Amino acid sequence: MNVSGKKAIVFGGTSGIGLATAKQLAALGATVVATSRNPEKIGEAPEGVTVAKCDVRDTAALEELFAEHAPFDILVSAATGGDRAFGPFLEMDMDGFKSSFDKLWGYANVVRFGSQHMADGGAIVLVSGSPARKSKPGQSAISSVGGAVEAMVRAIAPEIAPLRINVVSPGQIDTPMVALKGNEREELYRKMTENHVIPRAGRAEEVAQGIMFAIQNDFVTGTTIDVDGGWLLS
Numbered sequence: 001m002n003v004s005g006k007k008a009i010v011f012g013g014t015s016g017i018g019l020a021t022a023k024q025l026a027a028l029g030a031t032v033v034a035t036s037r038n039p040e041k042i043g044e045a046p047e048g049v050t051v052a053k054c055d056v057r058d059t060a061a062l063e064e065l066f067a068e069h070a071p072f073d074i075l076v077s078a079a080t081g082g083d084r085a086f087g088p089f090l091e092m093d094m095d096g097f098k099s100s101f102d103k104l105w106g107y108a109n110v111v112r113f114g115s116q117h118m119a120d121g122g123a124i125v126l127v128s129g130s131p132a133r134k135s136k137p138g139q140s141a142i143s144s145v146g147g148a149v150e151a152m153v154r155a156i157a158p159e160i161a162p163l164r165i166n167v168v169s170p171g172q173i174d175t176p177m178v179a180l181k182g183n184e185r186e187e188l189y190r191k192m193t194e195n196h197v198i199p200r201a202g203r204a205e206e207v208a209q210g211i212m213f214a215i216q217n218d219f220v221t222g223t224t225i226d227v228d229g230g231w232l233l234s
């Protein structure tokens, strides 16, 4: 797909990986709507990007947004969805474990409602995460969700063809998801990645390049693209 002149909606497009994707799409001439629950936090929107408020768990709001922007060509969701649980599985609060799955329900919502409004030749990209296939201690909730996202995409790709749908799976990425600043932040990322094949945190722009590949390559569907610095090998 040549994205120039195409219309894109990016959920979670106001921060981190989603924002980097919105900027790369806009830089190549796409018209981009970047949405999240609190889009005002983006400050001034980048050129070619407009922002909209929408919670991926709110199906009425989604229907309204899709109807307003139909038909569109590109649908990306990097929206985390809700609170995520970490820690030992046997001690995990079940409400936290369940709310981690808001990411899956949000993705299911955007695909179910959004695909009906997409133009021929359209492409969808969702974001999972390396723990889906190689979990570290304390990651059972996000591992379960990521695995479900990747399985869902493999299952529905044949059903929604000729629309294409793929997943990009990031490793440890330096984004506003981690609130720490300065030395504390650097030390956290250093510790979390020191045993990786590429021992540093990735950049949101590097993951966005994977998302752009999945959008632009018309022969790729139902697959997962890893942008993880070798997490799965470490």
Ligand SMILES: NC(=O)c1ccc[n+]([C@@H]2O[C@H](COP(=O)([O-])OP(=O)(O)OC[C@H]3O[C@@H](n4cnc5c(N)ncnc54)[C@H](OP(=O)(O)O)[C@@H]3O)[C@@H](O)[C@H]2O)c1
Residues within 6 Å of the ligand: 011, 012, 013, 014, 015, 016, 017, 018, 035, 036, 037, 038, 039, 041, 054, 055, 056, 057, 078, 079, 080, 081, 082, 103, 106, 127, 128, 129, 130, 169, 170, 171, 172, 173, 174, 175, 176, 177, 204
């Ligand atoms: N950073 C990493 O190391 C890493 C690793 C593996 C996977 N991932 C995955 O990559 C994706 C993006 O992560 P990121 O690091 O870029 O995080 P981020 O900077 O925190 O961005 C998350 C975005 O999702 C939006 N969002 C969250 N819940 C939402 C909801 N219910 N409805 C609509 N928008 C919602 C947030 O905005 P609002 O708060 O305004 O809604 C924000 O724009 C996530 O799915 C994450 O699980 C990240």
